[in-house]
Amino acid sequence: MFNIKVPATTANMGPGFDALGMALNMYNEVEIQEQEDGVEVIWDGMDVDLPLEENLIYTSLVLVLDRYGYEYKGFKIRMKDCSIPLSRGLGSSASAIVAGIAAANAIMGGKLSEDEIINIATEIEGHPDNVVPAITGGMVVSLSNEGKVVHSKIDVPENLKFAVMIPSFKVSTEEARGVMPKSYGKSECIFNISRVAMLVNAFNKGEIEKIRCCTKDMIHQPYRKTLIHGIDDIFKKSEELGAVAEFISGSGSTLISVVESQNTGFEKNMREFLEGIEGGWQIKMLEMDAHGVRIDI
Template structure:
């Protein structure tokens, strides 16, 4: 039996549209066992209600096994822990894809390199921003050069924490992309290029005081924020309680606030603030995961 732990990921992170991502200490745990025949998918003790053809763990697993000529007869896939919610901007699809490919690689005797796993996963997912940190951990800048994935890790200041706010409503990536304009002005592009560059440098240098200005964005957040109930109000509350920066996680609906670990009162104050809103918000104060996907 192969036991895999995969971290949640936050992507975009303000100005890094489709290129910045970070793994978080918030995990799914998936066990995969080869059996003599049939397919069994168990979700936290119960048969999964997701159709097999829509189960990204299974489809990614068999895609890789078929591609590399591995002969199999059946599998038992058990999702032991499912902390990463679906359609909330925390990399749930990336986690499933990476789990399936990691299991396939283990079954085949670890014939795939880390770069191979990333390449195969990005081919399925379509973009690297969640995939790469899910595989290798940490904060990563990723890009596509034709069909090759190029990535580089960014240092994460030791004092930085991520306050994750997950609402009880979903926001599909398709819907979030639909509201984006087809073109951007030179001014907006220059604005984002400068912020993205500053964000990476501020992280590498531990310059927490530069995070607010460097996480500003004109490419996606202004268009998506109205899709997330009370988002502007929540960002205002986070600023009032001393957060370093705020942004939409992925395409939403999860919101993130970057917090200095020495801001001891932030979590309690912000949780109280969220509890007064109409929707229910699940909150977690997390560190970055620096290991990525691991076989337990």
């Protein structure tokens, strides 16, 4: 029996479209064990009716086992805790993929390296920005080079927290990608290249005062904001309350404010503001998860 815990992730962080991601201390937890016959999926305390072929934990699990020729008869998959909300830009699909691959690797005796796990997860997900930090923890920049994923961790100042604002409405990845242009001009590309480079360096050097200008973006946020009701008012209020920066988490609908730990009034004041606008918003003050996926036997 294997108990697997995978962190939520936030991707892009402004200008780092499909390249930057960070693990957060919100988790999905699943228990997986082999059994003699058939597949049993149990959702603890949750009323979920998800076809087996759409369960990314199961499909990722068997994809890896089949690829490496491991013979199995059946599985019992127990969803113990699903704290990562679906279709909110917090890496719910990445967490399921990583959980399935991690379970397969544990069942096979740990034969896969971290890089092999990352490459398989990216193959399934389609891009590395969420799956890599879910595996490694931390804030990570990732890219594909000649069919392999190359990644590098970024230092995050210890006094930064992340106000994660989650609405009741969803935004699908397909919808969020559909509103984006098919091509961009040179000025837009330069805008983003300069900011993502500065963002990485500002985090590494602890230059917090530079983060706000570095989270600006011209690739996806101007288009995706049309799918997120109240975003302009929330970002304006966040800045008024002293946040370091704001950005759309992944494809949305979640929004994130970067907040210094000494800004103790931010959570209370922002919660009161969110209660007064439409969208069913909730706020959670999270920190970076430095460890990534965890497996207990």
